[in-house]
Amino acid sequence: MRKILVVGAGQSGLQLALGLQSHGYEVTLMSNRTADEVRTGRVMSTQCMFHTALQHERDLRLNFWESQAPKIRGLGVSVAAPGSHDPGPTQRAIDWLGRLDGFAQSVDQRVKMAGWMETFAQRGGQLVIHGAAVGDLDYFSRTYDLVLVSAGKGELVRMFGRDASRSPYAAPQRALAVAYVHGLAPRPEHPDTEAVRCNIVPGVGEMFIMPTLTTSGRADILFWEGIPGGPLDVFKDVKDPAEHLSLTLDLMERFLPWEYARATEVELTDAGGTLAGRYAPTVRNPVGTLPGGGLVLGVADVVVANDPITGQGSNSASKCAASYLASILERGDRPFDEAWMRDTFDRYWATARHVTKWTNAMLAPPPPHVLDVLGAAGGLQSVADRFVNCFDDPADLENFFYDPEKAGAYLAEASEASGAAGA
CATH class of the missing domain: 3.30.9.40 (D-Amino Acid Oxidase; Chain A, domain 2)
Structure with missing residues (x-):
């Protein structure tokens, strides 16, 4: 049985811990707050999770609030x-x-994270209430097969250097x-x-x-x-x-x-x-090196923190947890070395890069062709529907949103189809 430490009890950390637990891994989860403290504390986020992210929760049977939350x-x-x-x-x-x-659906993270923490403990997981420092991880890295850091603030994040080539904004x-x-x-x-x-x-x-x-x-x-x-x-x-x-x-x-x-x-x-x-949208190096030489892998917004303007935070966290879970399961008994860590991140980045590109584009003043797309959606339901479903799958934006020629061709095609349907 492989031992894995997950530091941070947010969407990604908890989803990953519960997923690993369901596959028989010995999982320790570190949180700086108890479930009750989370439930009675201040709101932590906005969140609206779209179909793909919600399905990852369903796959793990963690969709406890689906019947109660507004659809x-x-x-x-x-x-x-x-x-x-x-x-x-x-x-x-x-x-x-x-x-x-x-x-x-949107479920207040105070409700979800508190409920998931209690479920993790009830299922036999080791829940440690402790604000982890780099020194703690230095010790733990020698006793666990893999250490995952999903706590997105504080000194732990500073272990993961900023990737300037993927982070165009230095300020919020x-x-x-x-x-x-x-x-x-x-x-x-x-x-x-x-x-x-x-x-x-x-x-x-x-x-x-x-x-x-x-x-x-x-x-x-x-x-x-x-x-x-x-x-x-x-x-x-x-x-x-x-x-x-x-x-x-x-x-x-x-x-x-x-x-x-x-x-x-x-x-x-x-x-x-x-x-x-406020925070600056930042992509970071996924592998952190501890003082003693041990390596830790960053998760979700520790390594890819986008502005919430496109509503992708909890979706990205869910998708990252699902991607990392698949990579861990596929690794079997082989070591979780640096090459594997980088490959694991690259697998997630293949989808995350679309979120980062879209988010950074939406933070800038929209170019004329984007306004054309948003304007056309008012008269063409097919355009409105396609755009809003990109909140679930931002990769589709490559086909009609960024390039003026692609946008023009798509709008002409949509207009023609609408005209033919109305004839």
């Missing part, structure tokens, strides 16, 4: 008309809803502010459709609204992404949750009146229902 059937995109927010009411230059092939590109709320009314144009809403205010930032399941039942996440130094970059010193929500709503009223109109009765889900911060 998200679509994703809507609205773009504010240029200059319409200052002064006067904001108009929408683009507004449409795309349909997902398979439903998406968005200031992030999250509020979990009850009482949000549905969009009047689609009152019966659970959907994620992406609102883009050019030159200012974005707001995402998503249905979720939290500790107190169904809720919605209000998530501002502000361009640093701009009018949305005002949450840094806000400590009071009520003030955070008030500021969130004030900005909605100013920049997104169509969303504010359904948010007039909202209240925070709980005192821990707000979060603010």
